[in-house]
Amino acid sequence: MFYVKMFGISLGLTLVLETGLAFLMRIRKLDLIPVILVNIISNPVAVYIAYFGNVKLPWVLIIEAAVVLFEGTVYYVLDRNEIFSIRRPFLTALILNGFSYTAGIVIDLLIP
Secondary structure (H helix, E strand, C coil): CHHHHHHHHHHHHHHHHHHHHHHHCCCCCCCHHHHHHHHHHHHHHHHHHHHHCCCCCCHHHHHHHHHHHHHHHHHHHHHHCCCCCCCCHHHHHHHHHHHHHHHHHHHHHHCC
16 A cells, blocks of 8 residues: 555656646647656656665666656657657756656655
């Protein structure tokens, strides 16, 4: 049950934070679909590696960099093929992930 809560809370918060920020960044409603889908894929993988690998800095940042590269690549491919339109895909991925990662640290500090 602990793992369900851990993965569910992490993914839920990530989706709310990143989708909300993407909306504030004026990413069109239709273009929020890939933001949601890439997080459904990347978040559980990153959480699994970080938690079960007992990963600390700087390895956490390397995992986050890999997530940014993955998500940015997906956004780039979708934009390039005119399936969705996400401008500056790698910068967008960096901003969204940086925001949710920082918010996660703040939440973790506030809630022991």
